[in-house]
């Protein structure tokens with residue numbers, strides 16, 4: 001029986017800017033069980049990274065969490081002191097983000113940088129123990145041991161990102177957040193790294209939150225998927241169920257724009273329009289300006305938002321569940 005590892009409930013967060021509040025995360029709820037992989041998908045700017053950073057409590061200074069709860073193994077993370085949060089980060093939740101491979105310190109050898117993180121979390125370990133562990137992790141992510149002795153500039157982008165994955169694993173996290181971890185890499189390397197992440201996840205029994213704008217990648221990587229639009233989750237459910245019977249027009253548009261998933265000859269169909277600005281409070285259903293079949297009530301300010309259940313563990317936004 002799988003156990004709840006991470007439980008996010010009604011999470012809302014905005015950025016305080018000179019132009020007004022940017023409502024980047026609106027009433028977001030989801031659960032990730034032990035060993036499960038959970039995907040977050042949506043267009044650029046819909047709030048995916050904001051969710052990831054808020055989970056780690058690493059959001060920028062101008063952000064404000066207005067509501068909600070983030071529980072890791074039953075323990076609330078919102079409101080923890082910086083000291084307690086440092087313990088949670090890396091050794092419980094760690095993150096691999098898009099630009100991570102460029103975040104290596106250029107003048108320190110890769111192995112030394114990983115050992116530095118390990119020393120902080122495992123002060124009792126000997127240097128040799130840490131070296132052995134790094135060698136093991138390198139093997140898992142397809143890197144040669146000798147990489148430890150190299151400087152970041154001596155490695156290719158793909159190698160640097162593999163080393164980031166090893167770093168993220170070095171303190172034995174229970175859950176890894178991978179936020180577009182392969183976007184900056186070429187396609188062949190992307191594929192290899194996705195396989196590596198999947199392999200490591202299975203091998204170590206980790207939970208994974210995989211974030212991508214590419215629903216095809218999410219399909220390969222996850223058991224459960226949440227589709228985000230304008231800061232909200234508009235559809236969530238088992239990956240198979242969402243892919244076989246997507247209920248939200250936005251989910252369908254994402255799937256239709258990825259021909260490899262739903263039959264290769266399918267004509268690309270993109271959605272007209274742009275996601276709404278997150279600065280002004282959106283009137284009515286946030287998807288209504290782009291909805292292919294809006295009803296007259298969708299633009300109504302009092303339209304009922306929120307998810308309703310339409311299948312086993314499969315939920316869709318209430319407004320859009322009625323438009324289809």
Ligand SMILES: Nc1ncnc2c1ncn2[C@@H]1O[C@H](COP(=O)(O)OP(=O)(O)O)[C@@H](O)[C@H]1O
Pocket residue numbers: 015016017022024042043044045046047048049050051060062278
């Ligand atoms: N530090 C910030 N200050 C103000 N707005 C921000 C900040 N970071 C992100 N945003 C805005 O928040 C929204 C969500 O961004 P983000 O979470 O990065 O989306 P995604 O990862 O899905 O591309 C966007 O409108 C973005 O411009």
Ligand SMILES: [Mg+2]
Pocket residue numbers: 048049050179180
């Ligand atoms: Mg992002």
